[in-house]
Amino acid sequence: xxxxxxxxxxxxxxxxxxxxxxxxxxxxxxxxxxxxxxxxxxxxxxxxxxxxxxx
Numbered sequence: 928x929x930x931x932x933x934x935x936x937x938x939x940x941x942x943x944x945x946x947x948x949x950x951x952x953x954x955x956x957x958x959x960x961x962x963x964x965x966x967x968x969x970x971x972x973x974x975x976x977x978x979x980x981x982x
Contacts, residue, residue, distance in 0.1 A: 931942040941956035959968040 928945045929942060930945070931940060933940050937957075938959075939956070940958040940960055941954075942958070943951055943955075944953040946952045957969060960966075961968050
């Protein structure tokens, strides 16, 4: 299950992915979302594809 939330004070998003065994698989915070581009503005430093591209 994926849960997305928005901090109304900052306008930034955070989300988590919960696995079938009810453990947290991913948690990301302080994500700036660009609705025009339909993509994030913040770096995807938790993702292997981002790490491979930037290391």
